[in-house]
Amino acid sequence: MKNAAAGLALGFAAAMTLFPSTANAWWNDEWQLRKKINIDVSATGANITDPIGTVPTLVRLHVGNFRFSLAKDDGSDLRFVASDDKTPLKHHVEKWDSLLGEALVWVSLPNVAPGAKSEFWIYYGNKKAAATNDAKGTYDADTALVYHFNERGTPAIDSSVWANNAQSVGQPADGALIGTGLRLDGRNIVTLPASPSLGMADSAPFTWSAWIKPAAPQPNSALFSRRDGANALIIGLDNGAPFVEVSNAAGTQRSGAGAPVAANSWHHLAVVAASGTVTVYLDGTAYATLAASLPALTGVARLGGDSTPPAVATPVAPAVDPVTPATDGTVPAVEAAPAPVAAAAMAGFVGDIDELQIGKIARSAGFIKFAAVEQGSEPAKLIALSADEETASWMSGYVAVILKSVTIDGWVVIGLLMVMAVASWIVTFDRASYLKKQANANDRFMKSFRKLADNLTALDRGEVDESAAVLGSRLSAEEGQMLRASSLYRIYHVGAEQISHRFGNSAKILRLSGPSIAAIRAALDGAFVKESQRLNKMMVVLTISISGGPFLGLLGTVVGVMITFAAIAESGDVNVNAIAPGIAAALVATVAGLLVAIPALFAYNYLVTRIGELTTDMQVFIDEFVTKMAEAYSPEAVVDHRQAAE
Incomplete structure (x- = not known):
């Protein structure tokens, strides 16, 4: 066993050298x-x-x-x-x-x-x-505000370098797209500070982005609003359709409506203003545009609702770029610009919001799409x-990745399987040694038994567990001890004891009747059953290992796969590199179960074959003993002995 374990360890160490090592x-x-x-x-x-x-x-x-x-x-x-x-x-x-x-x-x-x-x-x-x-260093200086909304009981903390912390406390929304979000109910409004870093000059570039999850379609719901006299900027949804609305002293303009977003689903919404154009992005793609420049705004901003607009607002038509006729004299078709609208009070937004960012520059379309894809529900497309x-280690490569990805529940199952494996190895070694000892002792006993002629009790010298007597004084003490370990001798001892019990202390040669021989045969059969039970002792451990090992390993694999998928679902990171280590680690439990069952199966079949051989030897011996007994102690044999004595 020690040599086998050493060989296994050396083989495993050699195999480990085949796996890829770490980069230099x-x-x-x-x-x-x-x-x-x-x-x-x-x-x-x-x-x-x-x-x-x-x-x-x-x-x-x-x-x-x-x-x-x-x-x-x-x-x-x-x-x-x-x-x-x-x-x-x-x-x-x-x-x-x-x-x-x-x-x-x-x-x-x-x-x-x-x-x-x-x-x-x-x-x-x-x-x-x-x-x-370094939250401040993670964002550039053009990022004026970043809210992760992971606070509880305190206003949102700005992660940018400008420290534009919120001025009111919002309600946290657990299980948002990225950690914890903010829940808006249409009434409670989160106020943003009127800080210089959030101030906007006339026609200044601007970027606003957030993840939103509207609860239900609402008409004219304001998600973000900022008013300063007649100037205003409102970002919201009208019956599920995102829009941006810009107001100044001349009037109010709103972007055209597109397809509405589905309720109770997360979407990335961004608004970028630059060079007289305001673009609305939905999930990284341009959704609507508005030919307008943002007015100067220095007051507070509101998240989740709007303040009361001015009592009178004069609508103004948006500027339309002149159209140059084509070379063939025709005039290309031009998409109609959004009609001017009158400013009106907005309803509060109802739903969740997460990851609000405001920038003092116009972010590129690539920047917006990168954020929408990478932060969304399918980041595997990008990251x-x-x-x-690992650094230099004896356990590197694929095996290290797999084993170190095994979760606690997997190690519990593997631990149980190791206990089963050790138990099956102990039983295998014990039974193999016992059966070999039985075979050798039985062979030696049969050589002595076959020399007996008329006195079948000649080899019996007391109880089996006594060690002083030597069988028939024909063997050495060491050989006598060995024969006492023989299953055939123990059966023989029962038969000899039955014969001696019937003869008593009489020196006369007595006969055994048919019923007496049958009774002795029954006693021998009882001894045979006990010896069979001895041979099969603890074999149930191997059957449990064979049948239970794979099922226990499968249980560990199923639980590991469940935990892996649950963790991936929770984090929202779905890609093969996220799934593969967890699945591979979960399969370790099944491999461990098979490593327990396969050696136990081979050992069980070998031991059952040896037990069958010894069982057959005992059955043959009982038949031989009964035949000799009938021959030696039948009435006819007693008459022959008396005639020979006379």
Whole structure:
């Protein structure tokens, strides 16, 4: 057994050398683990062809793609490094729950090129590392406000460098698209400060974006509003159709209505103003445009509702660009501009909102689409996490990734299977040794038994457990001890004891009647049953291992798959790199179950064959003993003995 275990260990160590090792480049050797994060905005991924630039990127971590047990409890050892494996990237943690295995981390990616693939690294596994969270550094100076809405009982905190914290407390919405969101009921309005950094000059560029989940279609519901005298900017939904409304002293203009969004579903809504055009984006795609410039606004802004508009508002028609006739003299068709509308009071927005961002520049269409795809419900189109890499370790490569992705429930099942495996190995070794000892002792006993002629009790010398007597004084003490371990001897002892009991102390040669021989045969059969039970002792452990091992392993696999999919559903990160480690780790339980059952099956079949051989030997011996007994002690045999004596 020791040699077999040593051979298995050497074989496993040799096999480990076949698995791929870690890359040579390593940002800092104090970090044990790293993982490559791939960004794909090419035609095979998110297919973003417009300029993107520097963009904050959301990295979702869960048990399917990250080993929380090897990171610090608060995630303070996280580091993000550019593809050159030298340049640290600014990041901050929005949510970290090592117990549930969920985390949301924002990373600033510099100069993301459109239509191309790129990558960066996440490092972790350094218990001595200090936190380097830098929310202010994650966003550029042109980002005037960022609300994650992960506060409870306090106003929303601005994660940008401008500290434009909300002035009123909102109601948190658990289970939002990105962690916790804000729930708006149409009455309670969250007020944003009238700070200089949020102030807008006339015709200034502007970007507003958020994730929204309307509860139900409403007419003229204001999601965001800002008024300053006759000047106003309102972003809202009219019966589910997003719109932007711009007002100044000359009147009010609203963008045209498109297809409404579905209620109770998350959508990315953005508004970008630049060069006399305001564009509304829905889920990363241009939804509507308005030929207008934003007015100067310096007052407070409101989220979830609107203040009362001016009593009188004069509508003004939007400017229409002149149309140049075509070379053939015809005039191209021109889409009608939105009609002017009168300013009116807005209803409050009812639904959830998450990840509000306001910028002082006009973000590009590529920037907007990147955020909509990467932060949405299908981030796998854009971002994917690869397998872990480790610093030098005996356990690296695929096996390390699989084993270290096994969850607690998986290790519990594997532990139970290991107990079953050890028990089956002990039983196998014990039964194999016992059967071999039985076979040798039976062979030696039969050689002595077949030499008996008229006195079948000659080899019996007391109880089986007595060690002083030597069988028939024909064997050495050592051989006598060996024969006492023989199942055939124990059966023989029962038969000899039955014969001696019937003869008593008489020196005369007596006969055995037919009923007496039958009674002795019954006693021998009883001894045979007991010996059969001895041979099959603990064999049930092997049958349990054979039948129960695979089912227990399957249970561990099913539970592991359930946990993996639940974690992925919770985080919203659906891609093969997120699913594969969890599924592979879950299958370890099934492999462990088969590793328990297969050796137990082979051992069981071998032992059953040996037990069958010994059982047959006992049956043959009983037949032989009864035949000799009938021959030696039948009435005819007694007469022959008396005649020979006379």
